Amino acid sequence: MALEFRSVTKEFTTGTGQNLVAVNDINFRVNEGEFVSVVGPSGCGKSTILSMTAGLYQPTQGEVFVSDDRVSGPNAHVGFMLQKDLLLPWRNIVSNVEFGLEARGVAKSERRDRAMAELKRCHLAGFENHYPYQLSGGMRQRAALARTLAIKPEIVLLDEPFSALDAQTKLLLQNSFAGTIAQTGKTTLLITHDLAEAVLMSDRILVLSERPGTVVAEIKVDLPHREEPLRRRVMPEVSDYAAQIFKHLKLEEKAI
Numbered sequence: 270m271a272l273e274f275r276s277v278t279k280e281f282t283t284g285t286g287q288n289l290v291a292v293n294d295i296n297f298r299v300n301e302g303e304f305v306s307v308v309g310p311s312g313c314g315k316s317t318i319l320s321m322t323a324g325l326y327q328p329t330q331g332e333v334f335v336s337d338d339r340v341s342g343p344n345a346h347v348g349f350m351l352q353k354d355l356l357l358p359w360r361n362i363v364s365n366v367e368f369g370l371e372a373r374g375v376a377k378s379e380r381r382d383r384a385m386a387e388l389k390r391c392h393l394a395g396f397e398n399h400y401p402y403q404l405s406g407g408m409r410q411r412a413a414l415a416r417t418l419a420i421k422p423e424i425v426l427l428d429e430p431f432s433a434l435d436a437q438t439k440l441l442l443q444n445s446f447a448g449t450i451a452q453t454g455k456t457t458l459l460i461t462h463d464l465a466e467a468v469l470m471s472d473r474i475l476v477l478s479e480r481p482g483t484v485v486a487e488i489k490v491d492l493p494h495r496e497e498p499l500r501r502r503v504m505p506e507v508s509d510y511a512a513q514i515f516k517h518l519k520l521e522e523k524a525i
């Protein structure tokens with residue numbers, strides 16, 4: 270077992286001093302090497318779930334376990350990647366990838382070797398001396414993935430990494446990320462608003478309710494080629510899975 274949420278509730282105190290329950294009684298497990306997506310309405314607590322996995326927030330009730338250890342603060346098990354790449358503009362790509370390793374005190378020569386290996390895996394060999402502004406949006410996200418993988422996390426957390434990209438770049442990048450993640454065998458949790466993306470990339474999908482978010486459905490995606498979403502994309506079952514999620518989100522009821 271790589272990740273487990275046991276009866277997790279998270280309450281925030283808002284600016285006006287009121288309590289806001291972001292997620293309520295969340296229970297799920299993610300197995301080692303599994304790719305799980307989390308979908309749900311805006312504000313239902315998806316990012317809060319990632320933040321609690323990374324140890325940035327503590328649950329108000331319940332417990333989070335990563336690799337059988339209870340999460341009590343930021344830890345080295347988890348690598349986090351956001352919608353915005355957050356590459357440092359004054360550093361070239363290879364030293365951006367090395368950044369997390371510097372913070373962990375990895376020796377200089379090993380840092381460089383690990384960064385170069387991850388850049389190669391993310392199809393960025395030859396771009397190590399470029400600066401972020403010289404790369405396309407998709408390439409920057411691949412560099413950010415390389416940086417996340419360089420710290421050798423046991424779990425990779427992806428918070429809408431494709432949502433700011435145009436449709437074609439998105440498809441290509443989903444394919445590239447899926448291939449890289451399959452190659453590394455990393456356990457992955459992806460947050461997305463894109464139902465098709467969840468079906469194309471995942472082994473399993475957790476559907477959350479409106480806030481306070483709780484798991485209303487777990488859908489196992491029984492399709493081959495998780496490592497190559499472009500191949501899954503043409504399978505007729507994809508739209509059936511998307512329709513199933515759509516139903517759990519009760520989107521028809523909200524349509525006006």
Ligand SMILES: Nc1ncnc2c1ncn2[C@@H]1O[C@H](COP(=O)(O)OP(=O)(O)OP(=O)(O)O)[C@@H](O)[C@H]1O
Nearest residue numbers: 281282283289291310311312313314315316317318
């Ligand atoms: N640090 C915080 N303090 C107070 N409230 C917060 C804090 N972080 C999140 N919230 C609130 O908790 C709820 C869940 O937020 P969260 O960002 O996890 O949702 P989300 O599902 O990721 O949203 P979206 O899909 O819009 O990105 C929201 O109502 C948000 O305003």
